[in-house]
Amino acid sequence: DAGITQSPRHKVTETGTPVTLRCHQTENHRYMYWYRQDPGHGLRLIHYSYGVKDTDKGEVSDGYSVSRSKTEDFLLTLESATSSQTSVYFCATLDPLAGLETQYFGPGTRLLVL
Amino acid sequence: AQKITQTQPGMFVQEKEAVTLDCTYDTSDPSYGLFWYKQPSSGEMIFLIYQGSYDQQNATEGRYSLNFQKARKSANLVISASQLGDSAMYFCAMRERFGNEKLTFGTGTRLTIIP
Numbered sequence: 380d381a382g383i384t385q386s387p388r389h390k391v392t393e394t395g396t397p398v399t400l401r402c403h404q405t406e407n408h409r410y411m412y413w414y415r416q417d418p419g420h421g422l423r424l425i426h427y428s429y430g431v432k433d434t435d436k437g438e439v440s441d442g443y444s445v446s447r448s449k450t451e452d453f454l455l456t457l458e459s460a461t462s463s464q465t466s467v468y469f470c471a472t473l474d475p476l477a478g479l480e481t482q483y484f485g486p487g488t489r490l491l492v493l
Numbered sequence: 494a495q496k497i498t499q500t501q502p503g504m505f506v507q508e509k510e511a512v513t514l515d516c517t518y519d520t521s522d523p524s525y526g527l528f529w530y531k532q533p534s535s536g537e538m539i540f541l542i543y544q545g546s547y548d549q550q551n552a553t554e555g556r557y558s559l560n561f562q563k564a565r566k567s568a569n570l571v572i573s574a575s576q577l578g579d580s581a582m583y584f585c586a587m588r589e590r591f592g593n594e595k596l597t598f599g600t601g602t603r604l605t606i607i608p
Contacts, residue, residue: 410594421497421584421598422538437595469538473594480526480545480588482596484538 382406383485385470391491398457400488402470410473411453412482413437413445415466422469428453460492496520497587499599506575507607513560514570514602516585525589527568528596529559532582541583544568572604580606 382405392398402411409430414422414437424437426445434445442464444456457464467489471482498517506512518527529541544552544559552559560569572579585599 412595414598419600421600422586422596423598424595427595438597467536471538471596475594480543481528481540482594483540484530487536487538 383470383472383483385468385485385488387488388486389489391493392460393493394461395459398460398490398492400455400468400470400490402453402455402485404451404453404470404472406472406474407450408472408474408483409450410475410482411447412471412473413443413453413455414469414471415439415464416469416487417466425455425468457490460490462492464490465492466490496597497585497599499585499602501602502600503603503605505605505607508577509574512572512575512579512604514572514583514585514604516568516570516599518566518568518585518587520566520587520589522589525587527559527561528586528588529557529568529570530584530586532584532601533578534581538584542570575606577606577608580604 384403386401412427413425416422423439425443428434428447446454467487469487470485473482525546527544531539542554542557544561551561556573558571582601584601586596
């Protein structure tokens, strides 16, 4: 357990509104990731970060932006939410120097866009 | 082409029996890693087991083992002596290019253990 929290855990919003999801970790892991989970698709990578202010796009990045100003926080922003962004969002972290191969996941955020 | 394929959307298994969850992968990268995660109905993603492409032996973690057949590009998860608590979604995932650490997931298999 890498001490990963996500906020909010549930959110309902309307189409066109901006939404920011927060991922917070207490383990000082350098790498952080945002995924979305949808039925029939498994988890798909949205954006990831190799360190503070070092981010890159994943497989499904359109409509999303991220920011990482501190090691412990990775923010995912939906600039103008659409119904297709209704999903469960997972944050994950990895310490590439720890010799561990796996990413550890937060509890997820359920987002409903009406 | 799918990089990770899980062909079993759902499986029903009698309690105490062994179960094999299938996973095939596609990569031209000689250095890769294969992972299995469990997602119970509560929703969290739980890491189960890891296999590196250069590992000579199949990975094992308690009742979980990974049947790694490199030439066939398969990485099946074997759960021995299944328990009711094993009922969950199971995801196979792959990491390519060491140093990148991005994961590609399969679509998952929903396993139901029958008492």
